[in-house]
Amino acid sequence: MLPLPLTLAKARRLWHQDFEAQCAAMPLQLRSRTHQARLDAEGQVLVPARTEHYYVQPKAAPATAKELMTDLVFMSVRALERSNREPGFDFAQVGTDAAPQAPPIAVNCKSLGKRRSMSSRSVRTHIDLLLKMGALVRKAWHGTRADFELWINPKYVWQAPEMPVESDLDRLQIGAILNSEPTKFPLSVAFETLETRKLETSQVDKLVVATPPAPKLETQATLTGNTGPQPDPEPLGAAAETGQAGARRRPRAEARKLAQTAASAPKTGPTLAQKRLVMSFWAYARPQLYGDVAFDEAQHAKAQNAIWFGVFAGFQAGLSEREYELYHQQALERVDLVADWLKRNPGRFLPAPYAEIVKGRGYFDRENGLGFVKTEEWLAQKMLRRHEYHVATTLRRAGAEMRGWRLKTAGKRVLALTAAQLYHKHLKKVQALRDPRALDKFYFIAAGGKV
Numbered sequence: 001m002l003p004l005p006l007t008l009a010k011a012r013r014l015w016h017q018d019f020e021a022q023c024a025a026m027p028l029q030l031r032s033r034t035h036q037a038r039l040d041a042e043g044q045v046l047v048p049a050r051t052e053h054y055y056v057q058p059k060a061a062p063a064t065a066k067e068l069m070t071d072l073v074f075m076s077v078r079a080l081e082r083s084n085r086e087p088g089f090d091f092a093q094v095g096t097d098a099a100p101q102a103p104p105i106a107v108n109c110k111s112l113g114k115r116r117s118m119s120s121r122s123v124r125t126h127i128d129l130l131l132k133m134g135a136l137v138r139k140a141w142h143g144t145r146a147d148f149e150l151w152i153n154p155k156y157v158w159q160a161p162e163m164p165v166e167s168d169l170d171r172l173q174i175g176a177i178l179n180s181e182p183t184k185f186p187l188s189v190a191f192e193t194l195e196t197r198k199l200e201t202s203q204v205d206k207l208v209v210a211t212p213p214a215p216k217l218e219t220q221a222t223l224t225g226n227t228g229p230q231p232d233p234e235p236l237g238a239a240a241e242t243g244q245a246g247a248r249r250r251p252r253a254e255a256r257k258l259a260q261t262a263a264s265a266p267k268t269g270p271t272l273a274q275k276r277l278v279m280s281f282w283a284y285a286r287p288q289l290y291g292d293v294a295f296d297e298a299q300h301a302k303a304q305n306a307i308w309f310g311v312f313a314g315f316q317a318g319l320s321e322r323e324y325e326l327y328h329q330q331a332l333e334r335v336d337l338v339a340d341w342l343k344r345n346p347g348r349f350l351p352a353p354y355a356e357i358v359k360g361r362g363y364f365d366r367e368n369g370l371g372f373v374k375t376e377e378w379l380a381q382k383m384l385r386r387h388e389y390h391v392a393t394t395l396r397r398a399g400a401e402m403r404g405w406r407l408k409t410a411g412k413r414v415l416a417l418t419a420a421q422l423y424h425k426h427l428k429k430v431q432a433l434r435d436p437r438a439l440d441k442f443y444f445i446a447a448g449g450k451v
Contacts, residue, residue: 022060076152104149306354310364334375398426
């Protein structure tokens with residue numbers, strides 16, 4: 001079984017932890033600082049001169065070497081993910097315990113120097129220092145004008161072999177999501193709703209009689225849709241005896257009223273259309289934003305759960321199905337904006353789609369102000385620019401045709417219209433923009449002015 005690559009965030013965090021540990025293990029250095037004497041206007045000594053001694057914690061490597069190693073770790077993780085997808089790929093077995101070795105990365109001093117704004121000589125010096133620290137295992141030098149190969153320490157590249165096996169979403173039936181086939185969903189995820197969260201975090205008032213919960217089924221669907229043996233459900237009689245008087249001691253009218261209220265209560269579970277929107281969004285966003293990252297089934301479920309709350313806000317906005325479809329299309333357009341931003345900034349990476357350590361730090365979490373929520377401003381600015389472009393184009397075409405009609409230089413179709421017909425033709429187009437400023441400018445152009 002091939003090792004499962006680490007995510008970029010985990011690999012970066014592991015390298016930074018090792019770097020801080022190596023810095024802390026270095027011995028303290030004694031430094032001294034001399035303070036000159038302070039004299040007054042007459043030359044008398046107010047504060048005598050003194051020498052201060054103190055200790056400082058040195059660093060194992062400069063900060064530029066630390067950031068350079070971060071880039072190399074990211075490049076190695078990407079290379080391992082690409083190699084892991086190649087059919088028939090097998091790691092080279094080296095060492096006494098037959099440990100697999102990560103594939104090398106081909107780099108050169110010129111490209112690495114541009115990423116960190118340093119010279120080629122500094123890049124070679126930092127690489128030699130990283131070899132001594134153990135962050136790099138081996139280097140194959142091919143000259144100053146050719147690419148050389150670097151081998152990263154395997155602990156920054158992949159997880160332990162006992163981790164779960166990768167199950168990429170690309171091997172599942174993505175087309176079934178987009179074609180609205182409810183029986184061929186790639187993942188049957190039981191999404192966590194706001195009602196279930198409140199039920200877990202709030203304290204149940206035991207004095208109020210509630211309807212007994214429905215008994216659990218002997219089999220329950222897992223993430224992949226398979227069923228298996230489940231533990232036996234707890235007896236309902238034990239819950240009725242603790243904390244409440246029981247339904248038998250209640251009047252029949254009150255018990256009948258509670259039963260009618262419970263029967264008429266609406267179902268709060270996720271609908272099939274809501275699941276389809278979340279799954280189709282993740283099916284589109286994953287190759288665009290995390291194309292080189294491998295996800296297993298549990299990670300796919302966590303990502304979709306983050307999208308459920310972070311992108312669609314748990315579907316608690318009360319919008320209609322058509323409005324949610326429109327919002328879904330806008331969310332896909334926001335994904336395109338992020339993908340274009342990644343292409344313009346090849347050295348930048350996105351965090352994990354869900355929170356790994358700190359709650360609310362996932363990219364799709366609504367609490368993360370610098371995550372996917374930030375793209376709402378990007379989309380608003382793009383729509384504003386698009387609207388301004390349509391306004392300018394409509395007014396420019398209206399002014400050109402009206403001026404050509406007056407000068408008799410326009411086309412035959414324009415000259416065949418009367419002045420009133422031409423005026424109302426462009427007036428309807430400007431009114432469709434729903435912009436009062438554009439309407440004022442059109443009146444000014446129709447009067448013979450220029451904008």
